[in-house]
Amino acid sequence: MTTGLQLEGLHKELGGRTIVENLSLDVATGELVCLLGPSGCGKTTTLRMIAGFLEPESGRVVVAGHDVTSLPPEKRPSAMVFQNYALWPHMTVTKNVAFPLRLAKRPRAEIAERVAKVLELVNLTHHKDSRPGRISGGEQQRTALARALVQEPAVLLLDEPLSNLDAKLRVRVREDIREIQQRLGITTVMVTHDQDEAMAMADRIAVMNDGRIEQVSSPQELYSDPQTEFVATFVGSLNKVEGRLEPHGLTPEAGLTSAIRPEAVAVVPASSDGALDAEVVRVTPHGHFAEVKVKTLGEVELVSFVTGPPPAEGDQVGVRLGEVWRFRDGKRVR
Amino acid sequence: MRTLVKVLISLFMFLLAVFIVGPLVWLASRAFAAEWRYPDLWPTGFTLRWWRVVVDDPMVVVALQNSATFASLTVLISAAICLPAAYAFSRYQFPGRRFMLVALFAVNAFPKMGLFVALASLFYALQLMQTVLGVLIVHVLGTVVFMTWIPAAAFSAVPRSLEEAARDAGAGPFRVFWSVTLPMALPAILVAAIMSFIASWDEAQGTYLVGAPDYMTMPTQMYSLVLNYPSQVSAVFSILLSVPSAGLLLLVRKQIMGGQLAEGFQIK
Ligand SMILES: Nc1ncnc2c1ncn2[C@@H]1O[C@H](COP(=O)(O)OP(=O)(O)O)[C@@H](O)[C@H]1O
Ligand SMILES: [Mg+2]
Numbered sequence: 001m002t003t004g005l006q007l008e009g010l011h012k013e014l015g016g017r018t019i020v021e022n023l024s025l026d027v028a029t030g031e032l033v034c035l036l037g038p039s040g041c042g043k044t045t046t047l048r049m050i051a052g053f054l055e056p057e058s059g060r061v062v063v064a065g066h067d068v069t070s071l072p073p074e075k076r077p078s079a080m081v082f083q084n085y086a087l088w089p090h091m092t093v094t095k096n097v098a099f100p101l102r103l104a105k106r107p108r109a110e111i112a113e114r115v116a117k118v119l120e121l122v123n124l125t126h127h128k129d130s131r132p133g134r135i136s137g138g139e140q141q142r143t144a145l146a147r148a149l150v151q152e153p154a155v156l157l158l159d160e161p162l163s164n165l166d167a168k169l170r171v172r173v174r175e176d177i178r179e180i181q182q183r184l185g186i187t188t189v190m191v192t193h194d195q196d197e198a199m200a201m202a203d204r205i206a207v208m209n210d211g212r213i214e215q216v217s218s219p220q221e222l223y224s225d226p227q228t229e230f231v232a233t234f235v236g237s238l239n240k241v242e243g244r245l246e247p248h249g250l251t252p253e254a255g256l257t258s259a260i261r262p263e264a265v266a267v268v269p270a271s272s273d274g275a276l277d278a279e280v281v282r283v284t285p286h287g288h289f290a291e292v293k294v295k296t297l298g299e300v301e302l303v304s305f306v307t308g309p310p311p312a313e314g315d316q317v318g319v320r321l322g323e324v325w326r327f328r329d330g331k332r333v334r
Numbered sequence: 335m336r337t338l339v340k341v342l343i344s345l346f347m348f349l350l351a352v353f354i355v356g357p358l359v360w361l362a363s364r365a366f367a368a369e370w371r372y373p374d375l376w377p378t379g380f381t382l383r384w385w386r387v388v389v390d391d392p393m394v395v396v397a398l399q400n401s402a403t404f405a406s407l408t409v410l411i412s413a414a415i416c417l418p419a420a421y422a423f424s425r426y427q428f429p430g431r432r433f434m435l436v437a438l439f440a441v442n443a444f445p446k447m448g449l450f451v452a453l454a455s456l457f458y459a460l461q462l463m464q465t466v467l468g469v470l471i472v473h474v475l476g477t478v479v480f481m482t483w484i485p486a487a488a489f490s491a492v493p494r495s496l497e498e499a500a501r502d503a504g505a506g507p508f509r510v511f512w513s514v515t516l517p518m519a520l521p522a523i524l525v526a527a528i529m530s531f532i533a534s535w536d537e538a539q540g541t542y543l544v545g546a547p548d549y550m551t552m553p554t555q556m557y558s559l560v561l562n563y564p565s566q567v568s569a570v571f572s573i574l575l576s577v578p579s580a581g582l583l584l585l586v587r588k589q590i591m592g593g594q595l596a597e598g599f600q601i602k
Pocket of ligand 1: 037039
């Protein structure tokens with residue numbers, strides 16, 4: 001079986017700066033991979049190289065075994081959903097969605113059938129004759145998705161597809177997109193800076209930082225086994241301490257950073273077995289859990305998530321440490 | 335206090351209306367006036383005589399035809415030349431871009447007559463005097479600014495991503511322009527076309543210099559009519575000249591207010 005999409009050593013400079021550096025990534029057929037990273041790390045630039053809007057200085061883009069690196073966007077078998085949807089305001093929803101098929105010179109009857117089918121898929125049939133300016137943000141988003149899906153592309157590209165929707169809608173739409181993507185088995189690359197979104201939708205996540213991929217893993221593995229300090233920090237919450245943190249305390253060690261997830265910090269009664277003595281500094285309730293900040297005798301501040309009744313500020317408690325990760329020069333070490 | 339302000343504003347608006355509409359009313363009544371001499375506030379009787387004088391003049395009919403032909407051709411030629419230039423101005427950075435944009439504007443800033451006199455000597459050398467082509471060149475020159483600046487702004491207002499989305503959907507660069515950029519800029523292009531039409535319709539100095547006496551248009555014909563007939567005839571002529579302009583401007587107004595131009599920016 002050929003890989004759905006292969007990026008091989010992509011390199012891109014813009015305005016005299018290196019934006020994407022030696023980036024390689026394989027996406028299996030039917031897989032959804034998220035490019036996750038902070039704003040400005042080069043996610044959109046990478047996506048635009050896949051779509052053909054930017055030409056890499058070096059490296060290749062291979063779609064289903066075909067090298068498309070030198071093809072212009074209109075000749076590539078990929079379809080993109082733009083961050084601002086980029087719907088054509090002078091065309092109705094139907095015309096927007098039909099346009100790619102008309103360009104491909106499909107027969108009239110086939111166009112009508114495929115457009116009707118895809119509009120039904122994204123649940124937009126009732127708006128088929130509306131102009132994009134007259135429908136809601138969520139509906140515009142689905143129109144843009146329909147316009148991409150109708151092309152039956154080999155690769156679907158999504159650039160922050162949910163960022164212009166309000167929070168409530170976002171959760172529902174991401175489920176819808178994921179459902180459609182899995183049903184059609186369509187190879188997809190999605191860009192986002194939102195870890196929840198990536199976690200909820202992706203088969204695998206590629207965490208990007210400063211133009212490079214730091215780690216590619218399943219959402220679960222990314223969270224429980226981060227390979228770099230950046231990934232550990234960017235995904236989920238993290239306690240970080242300079243030096244070597246161990247269950248019985250902290251030993252200073254130059255250049256070494258210890259890190260532990262708040263869930264791995266257990267707050268237990270004072271002077272429990274194998275626990276560090278600590279004092280509760282601050283309690284922040286979050287409804288179904290409380291964020292409890294404690295300070296050990298060695299002046300180490302740690303945050304713990306407590307689901308039961310939380311202690312009060314000033315209480316003397318014990319903390320028991322679970323898995324601690326250690327990083328040197330940003331890389332995970334034993 | 336508030337009422338005083340209101341009264342003052344109403345008074346001001348009234349005076350403004352008189353100032354703008356007054357001359358038009360005066361012009362209109364003059365065109366139908368049988369006799370109207372200095373101290374009289376109102377003409378002595380009305381007549382359609384002056385209209386007949388103008389309409390019956392075969393020269394006027396020819397002038398009307400010439401004007402319509404020149405104006406239409408001018409718009410087409412100007413669009414064919416200027417729209418691609420406008421697109422280039424809005425989408426590409428090239429050496430001399432700023433200079434050329436400003437130069438286009440400067441052509442219209444200088445007194446026209448100076449330009450035409452210089453042009454005339456060139457036209458003599460090229461044997462363009464008293465030719466259709468010569469007149470057309472003069473007219474097109476007068477529209478270049480509208481046909482470049484207005485569409486260029488409209489092309490710039492079309493978001494790049496809309497063009498990119500069309501490329502992504504499988505359209506080549508020309509198809510993108512034809513199916514996305516051009517339709518979205520169309521309201522503004524219509525405005526530019528109508529302003530060009532009006533500019534050509536009203537052009538007198540250059541047409542007279544280059545075209546007279548073989549190619550007379552409405553405004554150049556007006557010169558001779560005004561000299562040979564009573565002033566009522568020029569009033570009739572003014573109305574004939576301004577009706578198309580006024581009508582077209584009304585059309586433009588509707589396009590700007592309710593067109594797709596506004597809708598294009600409503601995307602959430
Ligand atoms: N055309 C350009 N010229 C110069 N710099 C650019 C250009 N486009 C993007 N950049 C820079 O490249 C970096 C990455 O941009 P982008 O890929 O859009 O980031 P992301 O999508 O991850 O937020 C940013 O610092 C941005 O300023
Ligand atoms: Mg981006």
